[in-house]
Amino acid sequence: MTHDMDKIREIISRSPAQPSSLITVLQDIQREFHYLPCEALKEASKMLYVPLSKVFSASTFYNAFSLTPRGENIIRVCQGTACHIRGADQLLEQLETGLQIKSGQTTPDMKYTLEVVNCVGACAMAPVMIVNDKYHANVRVDRALKLAKRG
Amino acid sequence: MIDIQLNGKMVKAEEGEMLLSIIRREGIDVPALCDHQAIEPCGSCRLCMVEISHRDWEGWKKHVTSCLYPAEDGLIVNTHTEQVLEIRRNILDLYLARCPNSKVIQKLAEEHGVYKTSFDKIPNADNCIMCYACTRICEVLGRSAISAVYRGHDKVIAPPFNEEPPDCIGCLSCAMICPTGVIPWSDENGVRTIWKKKFDLIVCEKCGKEIISRDFADYLIETRAIPEDYFKSCDDCKRIDLARKMGAIVLQAEEAKL
Amino acid sequence: MNYRLVVNPSLCTGCRTCELACAFYHTKDKKPGRSRIYPIAHAPDKFVPVTCLQCDDAACAKSCCFDALKRNETTGAIELNVEKCVKCRACVAACPFGCALIDEVHDEIIKCDLCGGSPACAAFCPTKALEYKKIEVKAASRQSA
């Protein structure tokens, strides 16, 4: 997959050209493309004077970053303690069966990506799932798939 | 100079000097796998852990990695308490599960009385103990061609994208410093292979012996101001060359005397 | 301070006592390793004992990326700190005289360290082709490496 290099350079140049901008730049790239394209990381390495290996380290260390393209809809199931004891595992299982993917994967048609997230701080309304930044509270297992597919 | 008590003996040390180097100087055997003088200490292997207390601080006792703890006056250091040994045994036990095939680990564990791991062995284990020596040495060279990627139990040392590392110059420092010798490399037919990247080797123009990777030589020429000529022949041929040149001068001088 | 290992090839008979002395002086774990000095024949029965010249602007020290090679200001020798040595062999490749060596026996890099101030090779040289002696060195000519 190739990306608009001008766009990538524009995103990187929003932050000061120094190594300490790395995480911010990666976040900006991720927001734009929903993942970190390889060529963007190489460009970031050059423009921020950070060795490519360190860019790769950071990209794989932080949970927020994905090195593979993600689907149009991102479904995240909270795995916080409160959600866990209120049945988050069952929600996840429903979604995995329903979408026929494991968590961390994307459906072959690139429509849905299923992810888990460690506590989004909406514990009072556990279990919680987030579909494209929209929070859903007190999700019942029989509603999970419908909420996910509604987008 | 300050005074510290090491296993009951008073020793002198420089303030701020790391405990491990004092321990080594005193000839006490404390294991350490991630420690190497060419790189900054990082405290990842945890084997050099010692017990410390202080002459003046009643009841204060800690376990610290000696490679990273700076000496201060009045410190009381014990390298072989039962608890310290227990920690070392348990860590080696974990290492045996992680790297069951490493001779280095096996030997060290046996020396500590651990002959087999209490835990389930890690599937697909290699001999990497994740001590970061390779990445740290690469950083000292200013290359940082490889790094630790992913995190937690999945952490591995790898080049970016698991492809040929663009910043690698084939110097072998990583493979050489690795305490368990896990980084594969080869020199064959004038080509060095490491991290799946191939490097041309400079071969001796006289005898054809392989000397150094072209990229590493270029690096030394550029950053260390070594004349390019120095890399043309191997050490054997350079000695013979020197002998010939000196010999010629000596002969000349002898003839002049006659 | 101003001592140097002075080589007089005219006196060298190629007996290789220096090699033995060197290897044994540096012996560890009862296995003699490689010598740091070699009498090399440059003509029939004519030998030059080749060893490290402890160059002023030493390529070995310059090439070491880890600061493992440092001049001992007392003896004048450039000494290798084995603890710091990574065995990358940059010095072996860089020394223009081939005097940084690989000791395969102990898997180490070695070079002449003037035995800390009393070189065994000179002590054992039967013909005084090798002598460790005081010489006049102009203060400015020696820069610390």
Added chain:
Amino acid sequence: MRVDSVTKLDKLRNDYRKLIDTQKKRILVCLGPGCLAMGSDTILEEFKKVFSEKKVKDVTVESVKKTGCHGFCARGPLVVIEPDGIFYTKVKKIHVAEIVEKTLMNGEIIDKLLYIDPKSNKQIIDYKEIPFYAHQQRISLRNVGQIDPDNIGDYIANSGYAAMAKALTTMSPQEVIDEVSKSGLRGRGGAGFPTGRKWATCAKVESDTRYVICNGDEGDPGAFMDRCIMEGDPHSVIEGMIICAFAVGSREGYIYVREEYPLAVINLQTAIDAAREYGFLGENIMGSGLNFDIKISRGGGAFVCGESSALMKSVAGEVGEPRAKYVRSVVKGLRDQPTVLNNVESFATVPVILDKGSEWFASIGTKKSTGTKAFSLAGKINNTGLIEVPMGVTLREIIYDIGDGIPKGRKFKAVQTGGPSGGCLPEDKLDLPVDFDTLTEAGSMMGSGGMVIMDDQTCMVEVARYFLEFLVFESCGKCVPCREGLYQLYKLCTKICEGEATEDDIDLMEKLSKTIQIASLCGLGQSGPNPFVSTLQYFRDEYLAHIRDKKCPGGVCRKLITYKINDLCTGCLACIDVCPVKAITGKKKEKHVLDTDICDRCGACYAVCTFDAIDIE
């Protein structure tokens, strides 16, 4: 407009107060995390839409305010009508018209939206009288849920920035440090280090550059106090940081916000911009000569970045691996410069201390743990939500008086505090006072303030397994005890959950735990075995039940339970729909049949059955 003197600030405050007084009625819609997840944003929009179309006496579009978390999440979405404090719960979009019509236009109370006290069965109109609120004392949360976080005027009207003005114009840095020290404030992030002492140490280190960092990396699952403060009252954090910067002599501050809190980033940025506009951030603040500005640093989703040295690496754009801290970060922190790192709640508390005095603050709470502490209540408890209580109240008061006990009349089993670094305390520890030292002594810890309540349908072994799994995933992987040790601990715990462990395995786990606690490099590893150690300490019988009897008393561990359908089944098909492995068959209105051979015991059927027709054995 630049506010550079106390007089100007006083005038501004009066102007804002007058403005608020002109709005005779105010409608506060809670947009806290809980209410937002229940769709309170649509309620806010609906109110605004109604008032933009309709003229109502004493009410304008400006009267509708969004606020941060009001606290009583279990009853959300919440709408409060001030100044009377009318408290409507579980409000839906369809109720908006009714509220406008009845309450706002005719002054009627809508009974069905009121909170009913389960003990007295009485409706309560004013929220302050609801036991959930009545037992609280709010200091760090003083404005959360009361003001519009995007409106600096609301904050200033509530005496905001007054403490900063007082400190910068009438006190010396040393006096500020002394005041904070005397208040006895201890770090709210969990470890409880005295804040005043931290500031004093930092101020003493010789350096041209000092940093102030606010730790908003609230990673403990089950905790959301910091999120609510950052989203609901961002100015209080900024004000606290400015006071700190003045005290220690810093020019640059960072707020590190975790990746999972995008709204906190937005609200904080809005607040920083507003504060800059008024001159509360920037050059020569309040004419005192203090130059200070704040940047937001977003996390990347790594729990370990809550650890101070890892956080500072992350701020510097690196991988968040902790370093050994034999030199403390207050001496050598961000970019090797002296750095004060405090938690969100600590900074939010500081202005109140300076405003009301250290004596007042120290009189609240216990001798060694002064003041109040915010907690988030979650899990198997009726009143989930955000609370703040004086230190020293008992766990029982929090769980039963404020939290109203366990839902569905089930039995309390344990309360988990301190997140993955903390532990689980059983019933007989409920009368312990909640303060830093007592909880640590009992084998748990205060942590950042997450409290997850567990009932008898929770398996404590499985809870330990859950936390260990979390930690294995979140370990940075730098040191061996944490990386390999926690992994092996997790594997062994899983073995117990699957009924395949022996009692020797418990001994091995205990031995390993000790090594991990002593030998790990950072706090994550050192406290990593706590969930296991504390559950074993208090619930050893549950461990033994898994091992000896191959039974899971909580009915959670899949390999040790079976699901059965009893005669209460009405044949509603709900369980058949959700069963992912198609283990249940049956027709409508006929008792369904569950094939235990196919069943993979996921529990989905149990979760959807509304007739108690599924038994766990």
